[in-house]
Amino acid sequence: MILLGIVLAGAAVCVAVGIIADNTAPATLTVFGQHVPGVSSEAQVFVAGVIVAIFFVMGLAISSLALGRSMRVRQELRDLREEREESLTALELERQQLQRELARARGNQRPTTADIPVAGHRKRDQDPVSPFFDQSA
Template structure:
Protein backbone atom coordinates (compact mmCIF):
# COMPACT_ATOMS: atom_id res chain seq x y z
CA UNK A 1 0.00 0.00 0.00
CA UNK A 2 2.89 2.35 0.67
CA UNK A 3 4.05 1.82 -2.88
CA UNK A 4 0.57 2.48 -4.30
CA UNK A 5 0.32 5.73 -2.35
CA UNK A 6 3.76 6.86 -3.46
CA UNK A 7 3.01 5.97 -7.09
CA UNK A 8 -0.25 7.94 -6.94
CA UNK A 9 1.48 10.97 -5.39
CA UNK A 10 4.33 10.72 -7.91
CA UNK A 11 1.90 10.57 -10.82
CA UNK A 12 0.14 13.67 -9.51
CA UNK A 13 3.46 15.50 -9.28
CA UNK A 14 4.37 14.44 -12.83
CA UNK A 15 1.03 15.68 -14.16
CA UNK A 16 1.43 18.98 -12.29
CA UNK A 17 4.95 19.43 -13.68
CA UNK A 18 3.68 18.62 -17.17
CA UNK A 19 0.88 21.14 -16.85
CA UNK A 20 3.18 23.89 -15.61
CA UNK A 21 5.89 23.23 -18.20
CA UNK A 22 3.61 22.95 -21.25
CA UNK A 23 1.07 25.71 -20.73
CA UNK A 24 1.88 29.03 -22.33
CA UNK A 25 -1.64 30.29 -23.04
CA UNK A 26 -3.74 31.40 -20.07
CA UNK A 27 -6.90 29.41 -20.93
CA UNK A 28 -5.64 26.16 -22.43
CA UNK A 29 -4.43 23.05 -20.77
CA UNK A 30 -1.90 20.69 -22.27
CA UNK A 31 -0.12 17.85 -20.54
CA UNK A 32 3.13 16.51 -22.00
CA UNK A 33 2.38 18.10 -25.37
CA UNK A 34 -1.22 16.85 -25.58
CA UNK A 35 -4.05 19.33 -25.43
CA UNK A 36 -6.72 18.45 -22.84
CA UNK A 37 -10.12 18.81 -24.56
CA UNK A 38 -12.89 20.77 -22.90
CA UNK A 39 -10.66 23.08 -20.90
CA UNK A 40 -11.20 26.56 -22.29
CA UNK A 41 -11.21 28.90 -19.28
CA UNK A 42 -8.93 29.75 -16.41
CA UNK A 43 -11.49 28.37 -13.95
CA UNK A 44 -11.32 24.98 -15.63
CA UNK A 45 -7.52 25.04 -15.46
CA UNK A 46 -7.80 25.87 -11.76
CA UNK A 47 -10.22 22.96 -11.20
CA UNK A 48 -7.81 20.63 -13.00
CA UNK A 49 -5.07 21.79 -10.63
CA UNK A 50 -7.32 21.13 -7.65
CA UNK A 51 -8.04 17.62 -8.93
CA UNK A 52 -4.33 16.91 -9.35
CA UNK A 53 -3.72 18.21 -5.81
CA UNK A 54 -6.49 15.99 -4.44
CA UNK A 55 -4.89 12.95 -6.05
CA UNK A 56 -1.53 13.96 -4.60
CA UNK A 57 -2.98 14.28 -1.10
CA UNK A 58 -4.83 10.96 -1.42
CA UNK A 59 -1.59 9.28 -2.49
CA UNK A 60 0.34 10.70 0.47
CA UNK A 61 -2.48 9.75 2.86
CA UNK A 62 -2.51 6.16 1.62
CA UNK A 63 1.27 5.96 1.96
CA UNK A 64 1.31 7.43 5.47
CA UNK A 65 -1.52 5.19 6.70
CA UNK A 66 0.18 2.11 5.30
CA UNK A 67 3.50 3.13 6.84
CA UNK A 68 1.84 3.67 10.23
CA UNK A 69 0.17 0.27 10.05
CA UNK A 70 3.45 -1.36 9.09
CA UNK A 71 5.25 0.25 12.01
CA UNK A 72 2.46 -0.78 14.41
CA UNK A 73 2.60 -4.41 13.22
CA UNK A 74 6.40 -4.49 13.59
CA UNK A 75 6.17 -3.07 17.12
CA UNK A 76 3.55 -5.66 18.10
CA UNK A 77 5.68 -8.48 16.67
CA UNK A 78 8.73 -7.21 18.55
CA UNK A 79 6.72 -7.09 21.81
CA UNK A 80 5.41 -10.61 21.21
CA UNK A 81 8.95 -11.89 20.58
CA UNK A 82 10.18 -10.26 23.79
CA UNK A 83 7.26 -11.73 25.71
CA UNK A 84 7.97 -15.16 24.22
CA UNK A 85 11.65 -14.95 25.15
CA UNK A 86 10.71 -13.87 28.66
CA UNK A 87 8.34 -16.81 29.11
CA UNK A 88 10.98 -19.22 27.78
CA UNK A 89 13.50 -17.81 30.24
CA UNK A 90 11.01 -18.18 33.09
CA UNK A 91 10.24 -21.78 32.12
CA UNK A 92 13.94 -22.60 31.88
CA UNK A 93 14.55 -21.15 35.34
CA UNK A 94 11.66 -23.18 36.77
CA UNK A 95 13.00 -26.33 35.13
CA UNK A 96 16.44 -25.74 36.63
CA UNK A 97 14.89 -25.11 40.05
CA UNK A 98 12.93 -28.37 39.85
CA UNK A 99 16.08 -30.23 38.83
CA UNK A 100 17.95 -28.80 41.85
CA UNK A 101 15.09 -29.78 44.16
CA UNK A 102 15.07 -33.28 42.72
CA UNK A 103 18.82 -33.58 43.16
CA UNK A 104 18.54 -32.41 46.80
CA UNK A 105 15.73 -34.91 47.47
CA UNK A 106 17.80 -37.72 46.01
CA UNK A 107 20.87 -36.64 47.97
CA UNK A 108 18.95 -36.66 51.28
CA UNK A 109 18.03 -40.23 50.70
CA UNK A 110 14.43 -39.59 49.97
CA UNK A 111 13.13 -42.04 47.41
CA UNK A 112 11.44 -40.06 44.68
CA UNK A 113 8.39 -41.49 43.08
CA UNK A 114 9.10 -43.08 39.76
CA UNK A 115 6.61 -43.48 36.98
CA UNK A 116 5.98 -47.08 37.98
CA UNK A 117 4.87 -45.95 41.47
CA UNK A 118 2.25 -43.50 40.19
CA UNK A 119 -1.25 -45.01 39.95
CA UNK A 120 -2.80 -44.83 36.52
CA UNK A 121 -6.54 -44.52 35.96
CA UNK A 122 -8.04 -47.72 34.64
CA UNK A 123 -5.02 -49.82 35.72
CA UNK A 124 -5.83 -52.58 38.20
CA UNK A 125 -3.36 -53.35 40.94
CA UNK A 126 -3.40 -57.17 41.33
CA UNK A 127 -2.52 -57.02 45.05
CA UNK A 128 -5.25 -54.59 45.99
CA UNK A 129 -8.34 -56.28 47.46
CA UNK A 130 -10.48 -53.48 46.13
CA UNK A 131 -9.83 -54.53 42.52
CA UNK A 132 -9.73 -58.23 43.22
CA UNK A 133 -12.65 -59.60 41.25
CA UNK A 134 -12.26 -63.23 42.37
CA UNK A 135 -13.93 -62.53 45.76
Protein backbone atom coordinates in the same frame (compact mmCIF):
# COMPACT_ATOMS: atom_id res chain seq x y z
CA MET B 1 0.37 -0.27 -0.56
CA ILE B 2 3.27 2.08 0.08
CA LEU B 3 4.35 1.70 -3.52
CA LEU B 4 0.82 2.44 -4.76
CA GLY B 5 0.76 5.68 -2.76
CA ILE B 6 4.18 6.71 -4.02
CA VAL B 7 3.19 5.96 -7.63
CA LEU B 8 -0.04 7.94 -7.24
CA ALA B 9 1.77 10.93 -5.74
CA GLY B 10 4.49 10.71 -8.41
CA ALA B 11 1.89 10.63 -11.19
CA ALA B 12 0.20 13.69 -9.72
CA VAL B 13 3.52 15.53 -9.59
CA CYS B 14 4.26 14.57 -13.21
CA VAL B 15 0.87 15.82 -14.36
CA ALA B 16 1.32 19.07 -12.42
CA VAL B 17 4.77 19.62 -13.94
CA GLY B 18 3.35 18.88 -17.39
CA ILE B 19 0.53 21.36 -16.88
CA ILE B 20 2.84 24.08 -15.62
CA ALA B 21 5.47 23.57 -18.32
CA ASP B 22 3.14 23.35 -21.31
CA ASN B 23 0.62 26.07 -20.54
CA THR B 24 1.37 29.53 -21.81
CA ALA B 25 -2.18 30.72 -22.46
CA PRO B 26 -4.28 31.58 -19.41
CA ALA B 27 -7.43 29.64 -20.37
CA THR B 28 -6.21 26.46 -22.04
CA LEU B 29 -4.92 23.24 -20.54
CA THR B 30 -2.16 21.36 -22.29
CA VAL B 31 -0.63 18.26 -20.74
CA PHE B 32 2.54 16.82 -22.32
CA GLY B 33 1.86 18.56 -25.61
CA GLN B 34 -1.78 17.44 -25.83
CA HIS B 35 -4.66 19.88 -25.48
CA VAL B 36 -7.22 18.76 -22.89
CA PRO B 37 -10.68 19.17 -24.44
CA GLY B 38 -13.44 20.85 -22.46
CA VAL B 39 -11.13 23.14 -20.49
CA SER B 40 -11.63 26.66 -21.74
CA SER B 41 -11.70 28.92 -18.69
CA GLU B 42 -9.35 29.75 -15.88
CA ALA B 43 -11.79 28.23 -13.34
CA GLN B 44 -11.64 24.88 -15.14
CA VAL B 45 -7.83 25.00 -15.13
CA PHE B 46 -7.98 25.72 -11.39
CA VAL B 47 -10.33 22.76 -10.81
CA ALA B 48 -7.94 20.53 -12.78
CA GLY B 49 -5.13 21.68 -10.49
CA VAL B 50 -7.25 20.92 -7.43
CA ILE B 51 -7.96 17.42 -8.75
CA VAL B 52 -4.24 16.83 -9.30
CA ALA B 53 -3.55 18.07 -5.75
CA ILE B 54 -6.22 15.75 -4.35
CA PHE B 55 -4.59 12.77 -6.08
CA PHE B 56 -1.22 13.84 -4.71
CA VAL B 57 -2.55 14.07 -1.15
CA MET B 58 -4.31 10.71 -1.52
CA GLY B 59 -1.06 9.13 -2.65
CA LEU B 60 0.80 10.56 0.34
CA ALA B 61 -1.98 9.46 2.71
CA ILE B 62 -1.96 5.90 1.37
CA SER B 63 1.81 5.75 1.71
CA SER B 64 1.87 7.12 5.25
CA LEU B 65 -0.94 4.83 6.43
CA ALA B 66 0.73 1.77 4.94
CA LEU B 67 4.09 2.76 6.43
CA GLY B 68 2.53 3.30 9.86
CA ARG B 69 0.81 -0.08 9.69
CA SER B 70 4.02 -1.88 8.76
CA MET B 71 5.85 -0.14 11.61
CA ARG B 72 3.13 -1.24 14.09
CA VAL B 73 3.35 -4.83 12.83
CA ARG B 74 7.14 -4.84 13.23
CA GLN B 75 6.83 -3.44 16.77
CA GLU B 76 4.26 -6.09 17.69
CA LEU B 77 6.52 -8.82 16.35
CA ARG B 78 9.46 -7.41 18.30
CA ASP B 79 7.34 -7.31 21.48
CA LEU B 80 6.17 -10.89 20.93
CA ARG B 81 9.75 -12.09 20.46
CA GLU B 82 10.82 -10.36 23.68
CA GLU B 83 7.84 -11.82 25.55
CA ARG B 84 8.69 -15.29 24.24
CA GLU B 85 12.30 -14.95 25.37
CA GLU B 86 11.16 -13.82 28.82
CA SER B 87 8.76 -16.75 29.16
CA LEU B 88 11.45 -19.19 28.04
CA THR B 89 13.82 -17.75 30.63
CA ALA B 90 11.14 -18.01 33.32
CA LEU B 91 10.40 -21.61 32.34
CA GLU B 92 14.09 -22.49 32.45
CA LEU B 93 14.42 -20.98 35.92
CA GLU B 94 11.33 -22.88 37.07
CA ARG B 95 12.73 -26.13 35.63
CA GLN B 96 16.00 -25.61 37.50
CA GLN B 97 14.12 -24.90 40.73
CA LEU B 98 12.01 -28.04 40.31
CA GLN B 99 15.15 -30.09 39.70
CA ARG B 100 16.66 -28.76 42.92
CA GLU B 101 13.47 -29.55 44.83
CA LEU B 102 13.38 -33.05 43.37
CA ALA B 103 16.98 -33.64 44.35
CA ARG B 104 16.20 -32.41 47.87
CA ALA B 105 13.13 -34.66 48.05
CA ARG B 106 15.15 -37.70 47.02
CA GLY B 107 17.56 -37.04 49.84
CA ASN B 108 20.21 -35.35 47.77
CA GLN B 109 21.00 -38.59 45.99
CA ARG B 110 22.58 -37.72 42.72
CA PRO B 111 22.90 -40.43 40.10
CA THR B 112 26.46 -41.46 39.47
CA THR B 113 27.87 -42.02 36.03
CA ALA B 114 27.68 -45.77 36.61
CA ASP B 115 23.91 -45.54 37.11
CA ILE B 116 23.31 -43.70 33.88
CA PRO B 117 22.56 -46.14 31.06
CA VAL B 118 24.62 -45.77 27.92
CA ALA B 119 22.99 -46.60 24.62
CA GLY B 120 24.01 -50.05 23.35
CA HIS B 121 25.80 -51.09 26.56
CA ARG B 122 24.70 -53.15 29.53
CA LYS B 123 26.13 -53.22 33.01
CA ARG B 124 28.90 -55.73 33.62
CA ASP B 125 26.80 -57.92 35.92
CA GLN B 126 23.99 -58.15 33.37
CA ASP B 127 26.20 -59.33 30.52
CA PRO B 128 25.69 -62.97 29.61
CA VAL B 129 29.04 -64.48 30.46
CA SER B 130 30.07 -68.00 29.72
CA PRO B 131 31.50 -69.96 32.69
CA PHE B 132 34.61 -70.48 30.59
CA PHE B 133 35.47 -66.78 30.71
CA ASP B 134 34.45 -66.26 34.35
CA GLN B 135 37.66 -65.36 36.21
CA SER B 136 36.13 -65.27 39.68
CA ALA B 137 35.96 -69.05 39.92
